[in-house]
Amino acid sequence: MLAYYLFVLALILVLVPWLWRYKVRPYLAKKDMRQSLANVDQGSKVLNQVKQLELLYQRVFAEAISRLDRSRLGFNEDAFIYGEIDFLSFILILQKIEPKPNEIYYDLGSGSGKSVLAAALSCHFSKSCGIELLPGLVKLAHKQLERAKQLWPSADLSSIEFIQGDFLLLDFSDADVVFINATCLHYQTWQALTVKLASLKPGSRVITTTKKLLHQDFKLLYEGRELMSWGMNSVNIYVKIR
Numbered sequence: 001m002l003a004y005y006l007f008v009l010a011l012i013l014v015l016v017p018w019l020w021r022y023k024v025r026p027y028l029a030k031k032d033m034r035q036s037l038a039n040v041d042q043g044s045k046v047l048n049q050v051k052q053l054e055l056l057y058q059r060v061f062a063e064a065i066s067r068l069d070r071s072r073l074g075f076n077e078d079a080f081i082y083g084e085i086d087f088l089s090f091i092l093i094l095q096k097i098e099p100k101p102n103e104i105y106y107d108l109g110s111g112s113g114k115s116v117l118a119a120a121l122s123c124h125f126s127k128s129c130g131i132e133l134l135p136g137l138v139k140l141a142h143k144q145l146e147r148a149k150q151l152w153p154s155a156d157l158s159s160i161e162f163i164q165g166d167f168l169l170l171d172f173s174d175a176d177v178v179f180i181n182a183t184c185l186h187y188q189t190w191q192a193l194t195v196k197l198a199s200l201k202p203g204s205r206v207i208t209t210t211k212k213l214l215h216q217d218f219k220l221l222y223e224g225r226e227l228m229s230w231g232m233n234s235v236n237i238y239v240k241i242r
């Protein structure tokens with residue numbers, strides 16, 4: 001009998017935090033976000049964009065593709081662990097930086113292309129570009145772009161580009177807005193990336209998850225917890241001041 005009670009207790013101790021983190025908290029966050037949009041100008045437009053994007057990415061198994069690519073290429077590091085944005089949360093994060101028409105957007109480590117498509121659809125970027133190292137994910141992002149063009153013939157998706165390569169080696173100095181889902185990146189990668197980010201033009205904004213951009217040329221604009229595919233995570237927004 002004691003063993004049974006201990007088993008139930010252990011189950012509760014594991015299950016309750018798991019349910020809170022992966023189900024209840026995201027559910028409450030989504031409810032809050034939707035409510036915050038209910039009385040806002042353009043709120044229904046945003047919700048419609050989110051609906052379209054979620055439909056586009058239904059039954060897309062980016063995590064599995066990332067795993068296959070990593071095992072094929074022998075990338076065993078945690079730095080490549082896969083996770084994604086949540087569309088609604090991300091569009092609201094983008095609104096915080098007040099993107100101007102004709103600015104240029106980059107996602108460094110763009111995975112299946114979710115943020116690039118969301119940025120192109122919800123803002124008037126003149127270029128919305130994803131850089132991703134794993135070829136399988138880049139191929140998937142291109143496929144999703146083609147599907148989006150078929151699904152939404154009237155949407156202007158001509159600003160979208162996906163580039164396969166290492167963001168530490170590629171040039172993104174034309175960026176006005178940079179997103180880095182940086183939670184799993186190694187310290188050395190983050191340091192090298194910080195040096196590259198320091199060459200962005202003044203006024204550029206950088207959005208990071210988890211990692212802080214500790215450089216005298218960047219000022220913190222926003223710090224908060226936002227929804228990602230794996231739950232709530234810290235998000236920081238910086239502006240380049242000189």
Ligand SMILES: C[S@@+](CC[C@H](N)C(=O)[O-])C[C@H]1O[C@@H](n2cnc3c(N)ncnc32)[C@H](O)[C@@H]1O
Pocket residue numbers: 066079080081082083084085107108109110111112113114115131132133134137165166167168181182184
């Ligand atoms: C956490 S995922 C984020 C995917 C996407 N940005 C999103 O938020 O939906 C990080 C991605 O960065 C990629 N990545 C890691 N290091 C990279 C590098 N040095 N160059 C390009 N991509 C990299 C990984 O393969 C992975 O797909």
